[in-house]
Amino acid sequence: MKLITYTQGAGPRPGLLVGDSLVLDLLAADPSLLTNWHGLLPRIEIVRALHDRLQPAAERAAAVLAQGGEVGLPFVDLRRCFLTTPVILPSKIIAVGLNYRDHAAEQHKPLPETPLLFSKASTCLQAPGGPIELPEGLDQVDAEAEIAFVIAKPGRAIARERAREHIGGYMCFNDISDREAQYSDKQFFRGKSLDTGGPCGPFLATPDELPDLGMGLRIRCLWNEVVMQDSNTDQLIFPPDYLISYISRHMTLLPGDIITTGTPGGVGVFRQPPVYLKPGDQVTVEIEGLGVLGNPVRRWRAPA
Secondary structure, eight states, rough: EEEEEESSSSEEEEEETTTTTTEEEHHHOOSSSSSSHHHHHGGHHOOOOOHHHHHHHHHHHHHHHHTTTOOOOTTEEEOOEOOOOOSOOSSEEHHHHHHHHHHHHHHOOOOOOSOOOEEEEEGGOOOTOEEOOOOOTTOOOOOOOEEEEEOSEEEEEOOOOGGGGGGGEEEEEEEEEEEEHHHSSSTTTTOOTTTTTTEEEEEOOOGGGGSGGGGGGEEEEOOOOOEEEEEEEEGGSHHHHHHHHHHHTTSSSSOOOOOOOOSSSSOOGGGSOOOOTTTEEEEEEETTTTEEEEEEEEEEEOOO
């Protein structure tokens, strides 16, 4: 299933993406369901049963749309929706640095023996298509294509062989990074927590949609149609199941928590000469099976 959160003249609502043009509004289909994915992910089998039961109706609704007709609840025309981030305000965003072999190679660094972890503020999240805002004076901002996964079941000290049971889904993530702050601070939190600096989506794909814990997928990042990164998740040093086991030794993982798995080689800062985002750019993350995440870049000025 492809899980989304969307708005259509009201607050965010959970839905399922059906094909390329149709949304199944879960609250319209079953008002007893919880209103966000933090609550729904631990009960995903209920959502799956609802999806399967309404599949014939969804196929009929999709055919109506294809013929130029209108659909009614619990179905919604995707063209009339605004997609938000699949998960809203998670309790934490945990990121992994130096987790691709080709990214380590471009820095001439040895492969790490343990994951390099840092966090991003949850206020960094940005919707698909929403602007990446560069504050005045920030001119060394970079983009990083990443595959992220979202926790479905809470857990602490999770065994690696049970880790996949805790994954609710996978999505595209763009780890926007202020390199000046990242390196001058000697730690990553400020430079990685820009408002709008965590675009994600457009949907959250449940684990059955992807093979082998999200491994073996082509991942690309384009700036204005110029390919900056073109790699494969097989380059990951520490895969999702290892990360869950490693991280949960020290902290409880909660439903809705986002773990971003690192970026491949090709980022702007390590090019010669370095290149950075500028207002007017368009940044696109593409991951096989996870769709396309595109965001424009613009300058942000503080109100007078």
